[in-house]
Amino acid sequence: MNPKQVLVVDDEVEVTSFFSYFLKAKQCDVTVAHSGKAVRHLLAGDSFPFHLALIDLKLPDANGLELLSAIKARQPACEVIIMTGYSTIKSAVTAIQSGARDYLEKPFDDLDSLEQVIFSVWDGPGGLPDELAETAARFGIIYAAGSPMAKVLSVADKLAKKAINVLIEGETGTGKELMARFLHGVSARSQHPFVGINCGAIPETLLESELFGHEKGAFTGAVKERKGIFELANNGTLFLDEIGEAPPLIQVKLLRVIETGEYMRVGGEQTLKSNVRFIAATNRNLEREAASSRFRADLLYRLEGVKLTIPPLRERPNDIPAIVHAFLEKKFGGACRVDPEAMTLLQHYEWPGNVRQLINVVNQAVAIHDCAVLKPEHLPQPIVCGAGGPREKTDGPPAVQHAIEQEAVRFVQNVVGRIGSVDDIDFAQLLGRIRRLETEVGRQVIAKGLAETNGDRELLSRKLGISKRTLRYILNEKD
DSSP, X not given: OOOEEEEEEXXXXXXXXXXXXXXXXXXXXXEEESSHHHHHHHHHTTOOOOSEEEEESEEXXXXXXXXXXXXXXXXXXXXXXXXXXXXXXXXXXXXXXXXXXXXXXXXXXXXXXXXXXXXXXXXXXXXOHHHHHHHHHHTTOOOOTTOHHHHHHHHHHHHHTSSOOEEEEOOTTSOHHHHHHHHHHXXXXXXXXXXEEETTTSOHHHHHHHHHEEOTTSSTTOOSOEEOHHHHTTTSEEEEETGGGOOHHHHHHHHHHHHHSEEOOBTOOSOEEOOOEEEEEESSOHHXXXXXXXXXXXXXXXXXXXXXXXXXXXXOTTHHHHHHHHHHHHHHTTOOEEOHHHHHHHHHSOOTTHHHHHHHHHHHHHHHHTOSEEOGGGSXXXXXXXXXXXXXXXXXXXXXXXXXXXXXXXXXXXXXXXXXXXXXXXXXXXXXXXXXXXXXXXXXXXXXXXXXXXXXXXXXXHHHTSOHHHHHHHTTOOO
């Protein structure tokens, strides 16, 4: 078997010497570079393709992320592992999101772990994606092949093993708590408690007691000593849901615990120690909140060791069949299925409440209609008809007839104000969106088109790539 070709890039001779010795002992051929210039020279020449590149994040003349892009552009099959000794985990995560396979933290004290990270590159593409999907499914996270969730979970899987706080951002209903449970479940703390608290669901007067516990007699009603969730979650994971709702006083006290690991019960005098990993979640933009002084910036920096953003369901419609099938199998044992036309409608709906709303809609539809096959007529009117009201059938497919995409609405709303003439519209880009627009917005765009074509519906329909009948339908004109 031909040896693996490995490129090692670091400005420290000791590091390149170490990897040369280490990898050659594992029957790898090693090429060494000490600068970004040397790497670019190698890529521009006739050097053989590399199977793996180990790149230092910070070089005197280059950034590791830049070299990552250069290598991927010239040798897409080359796997890249970023090395960092600057505690810049955020940059390492950015590298993974940009195409790096993994990252290593200096110094390389644990050779077994080092070897596992490097040689897992050749265990299979993408870090055993099937196994990752199965693991995620155990925690209720369902997605399809090629989903944006795959990359998020890949990063989460790597972060889970690190002793770093994580901030999970995402809209309501996207599954932030499920992601937090996944992070805990695949971490070294998985045998210890996972304890969560919703910072927005508990009154401010009780939140401090819930977090830190209280002594007997600390306040009216404190008839006995009570442990807080910091004690209950010791050695495990503390999940702070809706952290953006935490009142200012609690933010200050949380900051102290995160910085020192120390706290006191309400009414207590003894300092207690806490060893927990913090995972926080929010549906707010905390950077904007901090800029507006509605959230402590120093607390944000402590919680945001790394940020994970869960994409909304409207950005991953291909996940919807997998989510629905998994739910029906779990809830009804496969006794109910979804008609293809109904599934198309589900995939084209906007889902402002995301996965939680999708599950509730399917569950209620099956329960109310007691059906073995969920059909379009069983779905709520907004999903079938959209915000524009009931629609008559046209000569297009069901998705064209019924589904409304809010993203398309926003797109056209932006376009409406700057259309100079019909020729300025990128009709190829609008094709497939015009047919699923909020009625009023679609009419505004088409009205401009009619003005430019002097009311020639046949000409405009050709430009739009839709039938004349569909055009008249959008305009609410009778045939």
